[in-house]
Amino acid sequence: xVLEKKGSARVEAGQRRVLDEATxxxxxxxxxxxxxxxxxxxxxLSSLPPPGPTARLPAFSETEEPExxxxxTRGDHFKQRxxxxxxxxxxxxxxxxxxxxxxxxxxAPPSSLPPRHFCCVxxxxxxxxxxxxxxxxxxxxxxxxxxxxxxxxxxx
Amino acid sequence: xxxxxxxxxxxTAKIGYSHEAVSIIPNCQFRSKTSRLKTFTANQIDEIKxxxxxFFILPFQKGYLVNWDVQRKVWDHLFGKEMFKVxxxxxxxxxxxxxxxxxSIQESMTEILxxxxxxxxxxxxxxxxxxxxxxxxxxxxxxxCLLVDSGFSFTHIAPYxxxxxxxxxxxxxxxxxxxxxxxxxxxxxxxxxxxxxxTHVINQVKEDVCYVSQHFYKDMKVSxxxxxxxxxxxxxxxxxxxxxxxxxxxxxxxxxxxxKYKTGEQILRLANERFAVPEMLFHPSDIxxxxxxxxxxxxxxxxxxxxxxxxxxxxxxxxxxxxxxxxGFRERLEAELRSLAPAHLPVSxxxxxxxxxxxxxxxxxxxxxxxxxxxxxxxxDYEENGHFICEEKFDM
Numbered sequence: 058x059v060l061e062k063k064g065s066a067r068v069e070a071g072q073r074r075v076l077d078e079a080t081x082x083x084x085x086x087x088x089x090x091x092x093x094x095x096x097x098x099x100x101x102l103s104s105l106p107p108p109g110p111t112a113r114l115p116a117f118s119e120t121e122e123p124e125x126x127x128x129x130t131r132g133d134h135f136k137q138r139x140x141x142x143x144x145x146x147x148x149x150x151x152x153x154x155x156x157x158x159x160x161x162x163x164x165a166p167p168s169s170l171p172p173r174h175f176c177c178v179x180x181x182x183x184x185x186x187x188x189x190x191x192x193x194x195x196x197x198x199x200x201x202x203x204x205x206x207x208x209x210x211x212x213x
Numbered sequence: 214x215x216x217x218x219x220x221x222x223x224x225t226a227k228i229g230y231s232h233e234a235v236s237i238i239p240n241c242q243f244r245s246k247t248s249r250l251k252t253f254t255a256n257q258i259d260e261i262k263x264x265x266x267x268f269f270i271l272p273f274q275k276g277y278l279v280n281w282d283v284q285r286k287v288w289d290h291l292f293g294k295e296m297f298k299v300x301x302x303x304x305x306x307x308x309x310x311x312x313x314x315x316x317s318i319q320e321s322m323t324e325i326l327x328x329x330x331x332x333x334x335x336x337x338x339x340x341x342x343x344x345x346x347x348x349x350x351x352x353x354x355x356x357x358c359l360l361v362d363s364g365f366s367f368t369h370i371a372p373y374x375x376x377x378x379x380x381x382x383x384x385x386x387x388x389x390x391x392x393x394x395x396x397x398x399x400x401x402x403x404x405x406x407x408x409x410x411x412t413h414v415i416n417q418v419k420e421d422v423c424y425v426s427q428h429f430y431k432d433m434k435v436s437x438x439x440x441x442x443x444x445x446x447x448x449x450x451x452x453x454x455x456x457x458x459x460x461x462x463x464x465x466x467x468x469x470x471x472x473k474y475k476t477g478e479q480i481l482r483l484a485n486e487r488f489a490v491p492e493m494l495f496h497p498s499d500i501x502x503x504x505x506x507x508x509x510x511x512x513x514x515x516x517x518x519x520x521x522x523x524x525x526x527x528x529x530x531x532x533x534x535x536x537x538x539x540x541g542f543r544e545r546l547e548a549e550l551r552s553l554a555p556a557h558l559p560v561s562x563x564x565x566x567x568x569x570x571x572x573x574x575x576x577x578x579x580x581x582x583x584x585x586x587x588x589x590x591x592x593x594d595y596e597e598n599g600h601f602i603c604e605e606k607f608d609m
Binding site: 088093101142150157159165167168170172179180181206 | 385396
């Protein structure tokens with residue numbers, strides 16, 4: 058079954074598509090970003106309109122009373138000041154130009170140790186690199202699984 | 214006047230009055246699949262009957278407070294009549310913030326605490342400074358300490374000399390509990406069962422079965438063996454939230470090595486995942502994150518400090534934060550530090566009884582210390598001088 062399909066990975070490599078360094082880097086960044094996510098699934102409420110009078114959609118045609126308007130501007134002000142994501146805040150601080158220790162300078166430097174390699178299928182130490190995408194594998198069985206599920210496609 | 218101590222972490226808030234004990238409460242909101250219309254805040258998570266596929270709404274992003282709407286709702290709940298019944302006209306607050314917090318976040322925070330909640334005084338301080346205060350008051354003879362705070366969003370290495378924070382030695386490794394849980398979720402989903410939606414459940418799996426290996430490659434070999442020789446493999450029974458409320462590990466004598474269980478529970482079989490996941494803390498490069506692990510970052514931090522202090526730092530490494538609770542963490546860190554540190558310097562790594570609430574306890578001690586009144590910004594000060602006085606006093 059699986060073993061019959063086994064052929065030399067090197068011989069086949071000539072005919073296979075090979076991802077370039079930039080694509081590989083993009084894939085890695087995407088994987089690392091995914092590890093920062095709070096949730097994988099969608100918000101169960103997102104299909105419904107947001108509840109409560111505060112989150113009501115703006116009614117453009119309504120004539121607004123002056124006191125209400127005043128409140129609203131305050132709310133907008135709060136929203137503008139308080140609704141910023143991490144990246145915007147980081148950019149605003151303009152840290153790269155500062156001399157004193159800051160968020161950017163505190164980041165741990167790259168390791169001086171050589172990277173270790175693990176099979177991306179089973180997690181055990183690996184000796185081989187997939188010629189197509191640069192992923193690691195430990196045996197021809199894992200290579201098969203890798204090609205079928207991850208290599209050029211990304212099914213889970 | 215009462216003092217409320219709030220260690221406002223990205224995952225849990227450690228909160229309590231300075232004369233009472235600490236409560237550890239989720240600092241976020243939840244939505245559940247079963248009761249779609251309701252949003253649960255902080256400890257209301259206990260009311261959710263079926264917490265599978267729990268949706269998290271966190272006020273923090275990469276360890277920094279960005280979503281004030283959510284944070285205010287959580288605080289409203291914590292300060293309100295269901296929880297701490299804070300009488301704002303007679304309460305001062307000690308609140309924590311991450312290292313190198315952004316000035317706009319600091320401004321918003323003081324503004325909200327003084328103007329929305331009307332606290333009588335505020336002390337905004339790094340959680341590490343509270344831990345350092347705790348350490349120095351329990352070990353008065355020590356001059357320096359190096360805090361390793363490994364939390365939900367990241368791990369910080371922070372050297373303190375007495376009460377002074379040595380800013381130039383602070384290092385951040387971008388590996389925290391969230392990354393570990395997400396990584397475990399990812400590999401379990403790829404290898405056996407789709408659990409990408411089950412952050413809450415898998416976090417529990419991580420806390421129950423993961424450990425820090427003392428001999429990584431040896432454990433790798435053991436976990437590859439078949440049958441009873443494989444002492445690493447564990448079968449984890451997943452909760453179904455009807456008869457099994459909480460997941461657990463099958464006791465080793467009940468494990469079936471070949472074939473299926475007859476009981477019909479949902480089982481996860483975990484072998485190298487158990488120690489390969491916490492290994493990220495020591496080798497972030499294993500998942501392609503180009504950063505040093507904790508031991509190397511500690512050495513890098515200490516080497517950036519004056520030479521005459523270095524010996525003291527190696528002798529006073531203190532572990533705080535939830536990730537340090539992995540069994541074997543302290544031993545492994547001590548062993549790795551020993552091999553990296555200069556041979557003539559003694560190395561000692563200390564793990565406090567409760568690393569999660571260690572800094573909260575420090576805040577409690579600080580609230581009763583004679584210096585406390587010097588540190589705080591009172592309402593009158595704030596109304597007179599605005600944000601400027603906070604920047605000056607809280608020297609962050």
